[in-house]
Amino acid sequence: MYYEPGVIPHGLKYDPFKSCVVPRPIGWISTLDRDGNHNLAPYSQFQNVTFDPPIVMFAANQDSKGVRKDSVRNAEDTGEFVWNMATWDLREAVNISAQELPRDVDEFERAGLEKLASRLVKPMRVKGSPIQFECTYLNTLRFPGNGVMGSADVVFGKVVAVHIADEVLDPDGLVDILKIRPIARMGYFDYTTVDSKFRMVIPGDQRALLGGLEGSPDKARAEAQTPG
Ligand SMILES: Cc1cc2nc3c(=O)[nH]c(=O)nc-3n(C[C@H](O)[C@H](O)[C@H](O)COP(=O)(O)O)c2cc1C
Incomplete structure (x- = not known):
């Protein structure tokens, strides 16, 4: 089959686009707003951009009212965010933290998660997540889109501190990804876990x-x- 987004319809029951870019790692992003309210939300439009120095990005669409998402606003307002690794064990909490809630609702509490203080930035880390990056905000690229939710804010941040739980390092000092079982997004309502690897x-x-x-x-x- 062949289609041109917005021009030639795909004719399928469900849009295939998000199923074609898989698996997408999840940027589980914690931030603080200017008043000190905690925020946590997952972003599967997430990646590392480079490694020297390490830079990551997450891309947020607009919320259902066409408003910029809290994670974007908070990262811009405070200059900081934290990335937490989303794992199989934490999957339900990841899901709950995606609910569109008023700004002053703490998604850590809503999802039953404990907080860990960060060292260099103020947003908290998710206790139980085996890897976290403390990040300082660099800039935002905004892409105008279609419809209420279409526009995207792509937020870039520099990784200034990395936490890795000792128990997920193997005897050679390699991160034992198969032990962690990160979850990743696919299309539709589907996810996958990292359960195999090859070199x-x-x-x-x-x-x-x-x-x-x-x-x-x-x-x-x-x-x-x-x-x-
Ligand atoms: C696994 C998962 C991945 C998601 N990825 C994205 C994404 O990449 N971009 C986006 O705009 N929303 C994404 N969402 C939806 C946001 O998490 C949701 O809109 C959330 O309420 C945003 O919270 P915030 O306004 O506190 O930042 C995702 C949801 C889930 C469950």
Whole structure:
């Protein structure tokens, strides 16, 4: 089949677009508003953007009234947010924290979650989530969209502190993802969990490239050639 979004209909019962970009990691984002109210919400339009320094982004559509979402407003107003890893064990809490609630409702409490203080930023971390990033706000890209909810605010933040629970590091110091079982979004109301992995290394001995693939700033910097 073939379609052109907004031009040639797909003709299917359900729109396939979100099912084509899978699995999407979940940015479970905690923020504070200017009055100190806690906020927590999941964003599957989430990614790392680069690793040296580490930068992440989440993309928020508008709420059902066409208003910018709280996570965006809070990150912009306070200059900080925290990313929490969403796991199989925490899946129900992730879901509950997605409800569209008044600004002063604390989704940590609504979802029965305990808070952990952060070190460098004020928004709290989700206790029980095995990995959290403390982030400082960089900027927002806004894409005008169709309909009330279509416009997207893409928020970028620099990762200034990383917390990894000791029990999810294996004896070699690798993050044991299969132990964590992160959840990820697919299309429709479907999710998946990370339950398998395989290794593959780019052929050849291009060490800077491999340093980037591995996500090692030290190796990438040491092996890359200085321009000129
Ligand atoms: C797993 C999951 C992923 C979601 N991903 C997004 C997303 O990428 N962008 C978005 O605008 N809303 C997304 N939502 C909906 C938001 O979580 C929801 O609108 C929430 O109320 C926003 O809260 P906030 O206004 O406190 O930021 C997602 C919901 C779930 C359950």
